[in-house]
Structures are given as C-alpha cells and as structure tokens.
Amino acid sequence: MRRLFPVTEETAARASAGGPEEEGAGGAAHAREENREWSLAELAAAYAYPEPAQGAPRPWLRANMVSSLDGAAQHEGRSQPISSAADMRIFGTLRALADVVLVGAETVRQEGYRPARVRTEFAAVREAAGQGPVPAIAIVTASLELDFSLPLFTSPLVPTLLLTGAAAAPDRIAAAERAGARVLVAGEGMGVEPARAVQALAGLGHTRLLTEGGPRLLGQLIAAEVLDELCLTLSPTLTAGSAQRIAGGPSVAVPHRFALTSLLEEDGFLFGRYRRS
Numbered sequence: 001m002r003r004l005f006p007v008t009e010e011t012a013a014r015a016s017a018g019g020p021e022e023e024g025a026g027g028a029a030h031a032r033e034e035n036r037e038w039s040l041a042e043l044a045a046a047y048a049y050p051e052p053a054q055g056a057p058r059p060w061l062r063a064n065m066v067s068s069l070d071g072a073a074q075h076e077g078r079s080q081p082i083s084s085a086a087d088m089r090i091f092g093t094l095r096a097l098a099d100v101v102l103v104g105a106e107t108v109r110q111e112g113y114r115p116a117r118v119r120t121e122f123a124a125v126r127e128a129a130g131q132g133p134v135p136a137i138a139i140v141t142a143s144l145e146l147d148f149s150l151p152l153f154t155s156p157l158v159p160t161l162l163l164t165g166a167a168a169a170p171d172r173i174a175a176a177e178r179a180g181a182r183v184l185v186a187g188e189g190m191g192v193e194p195a196r197a198v199q200a201l202a203g204l205g206h207t208r209l210l211t212e213g214g215p216r217l218l219g220q221l222i223a224a225e226v227l228d229e230l231c232l233t234l235s236p237t238l239t240a241g242s243a244q245r246i247a248g249g250p251s252v253a254v255p256h257r258f259a260l261t262s263l264l265e266e267d268g269f270l271f272g273r274y275r276r277s
Contacts, residue, residue, distance in 0.1 A: 037086075037266075040121050043093040046262060047231070047273070049208045059202040061102075061209040062229035063218055064094050065246040069236060072243035073215050077110050082235040086266040091212075094231060096122035098135045098210035100161065100201055104217035105141035108152070113137065115156035135210070136161050138201060140217055142190045144172035148179035156180075161204075163197045165190045194224035219249030222256060229275050230258060236268035 038046070049060055067073055068082045075081040083091075095101060096119050103113065116134040126133065137152060138161035146153075152160050153176075162176050165187035173183050184204075186196040201209060211221060221227045232246070258274035265271070 057207045059207045060228050063211045064231040066233040068239045070238050072239040073246040074243050075239050082237050087233045099206035099208040100136045100138050102138045102211040104214045107214035140192050153179040163192050194221050194226050198226050215244040215248040219247040232272045234270040
C-alpha cells in the first residue's frame with residue numbers, strides 16, 4: 001500500500017506551489033519510506049471514524065464501493081472481479097471499525113453475504129471503542145424475502161438486523177424473528193426511509209455506520225442526504241457492458257459535492273476517501 005498523500009491544507013498549498021517534486025531529498029526519502037504495504041493498524045488509523053462530539057454521538061454513515069475505470073460497480077453481477085487484495089484489506093478494515101454494516105437485500109443475494117467474522121488483529125481496537133466482537137449486518141428489505149436458512153441467520157455472532165417498512169407482511173416478519181433476526185421498522189409503507197434507517201440503527205447504539213451498497217441502496221442514501229463519507233476504490237480495469245454504476249436510482253436535483261480527504265495507491269488501484277463538503 002503506497003501512500004500518495006493525505007489531503008490537508010498544507011499539502012494542498014504545497015501542491016499548488018509545485019507539488020512534491022519540489023520538496024527535494026526529504027520528499028524523496030519520505031516517498032521511499034512510504035513505498036511499502038501498510039499494516040492493518042496503519043489502515044485502521046487512516047480510516048478512523050471522526051471522534052464523536054460531547055453528548056449524544058451523531059451517527060456517521062460511510063460507504064465503501066469499488067468502480068472500474070469505465071464506471072462499472074460490478075462484473076457479471078459481482079464486485080469481486082474488479083477488486084484486488086489491497087481492496088479486500090481495506091474492505092476488512094472498514095468492517096472492523098464499524099458498529100453495523102448496512103446492505104441491500106439484492107446485494108446479499110448476489111454477493112452471498114455471510115456473517116461478519118472475528119478479526120483478532122482488530123480485537124483491541126474494537127474493545128477500546130466499546131464495540132462488540134464483530135459488526136452486525138443490517139439488511140434493507142421491503143419484502144423480507146430472504147433465505148433464513150443461510151449462515152447470516154443461523155450462525156451470526158450478533159443477531160442480523162432487518163430494516164423494513166410498517167406495511168411488511170406479518171408472516172415474513174414472524175419468519176425472520178423465528179430465525180433469530182431483529183426486525184426494525186424504518187418506513188411508513190412497504191419501503192425503508194434512509195433517514196429513519198440511520199436513526200433506527202443509532203437508537204441501538206450503532207453510530208459508526210458502513211454501507212456496502214448495492215447501487216440502488218447507495219443511490220437512495222445519497223438522495224436522502226444521509227451519506228457522510230464515500231470510500232471509493234478505483235480499479236484499473238475496463239469492463240464495457242451495461243453494469244450498474246456505484247449508485248443508481250433517480251438523479252438528485254443538485255449534485256452533492258464531496259471533498260477528497262485522503263488518497264492511497266497500490267498496483268494501479270486508487271483508494272480515495274471523500275467527505276461531505
């Protein structure tokens with residue numbers, strides 16, 4: 001994992017004055033030192049959630065997505081073909097820092113989601129943050145049409161959460177609860193309202209939120225203006241075809257501007273971190 005630069009006022013000013021080439025031997029030595037794979041502890045520090053304010057902590061929702069050079073979020077329905085080992089290390093790090101992972105039902109089906117696993121290398125970090133051993137998986141689903149015999153329901157270390165609307169079928173709610181899932185109502189009709197979903201999770205004490213999509217869910221979160229941060233892997237691949245972008249659904253009236261806060265690189269993959277401006 002090679003660090004390109006952290007985006008700060010200082011580095012922005014330096015870039016506008018001529019960039020790292022003009023830093024001389026010191027800059028070159030720093031570049032050589034950073035030309036190595038980062039440890040998981042360094043990645044955890046680089047991707048740490050903002051420190052909560054005094055009083056009731058505000059939930060912070062970040063997304064983690066991968067895109068090809070030509071804008072595809074998937075290849076043949078899955079993100080793995082455009083990912084990399086470094087991307088998966090960051091994927092695991094972001095999960096290890098989160099209280100809960102928010103994901104759409106279709107992504108659960110397509111990607112074969114399983115319960116989060118214990119990562120011993122992050123155990124001390126989670127304990128210091130007052131977190132349990134693993135993040136909960138929270139699935140956004142209007143229909144609750146899920147296979148409750150999957151490990152996501154039969155063998156999670158913490159109960160899987162289901163976010164649905166008030167009009168969800170009672171028999172499906174009952175089936176989910178029999179399977180050990182916890183059902184949270186976050187919408188008046190069949191669907192889930194993103195702001196209510198965030199607040200429902202915060203009500204359980206989950207304020208470090210991570211969503212892994214899919215594109216439809218991410219588009220809904222963007223439109224509802226509840227997304228605080230986007231961690232985007234730009235994969236040096238071209239796929240063509242008609243794959244979805246990382247966010248789908250209706251366009252917003254005015255594009256939302258996010259600011260680049262850090263950028264990492266390995267083997268041509270760029271790992272950007274953007275926050276709401």
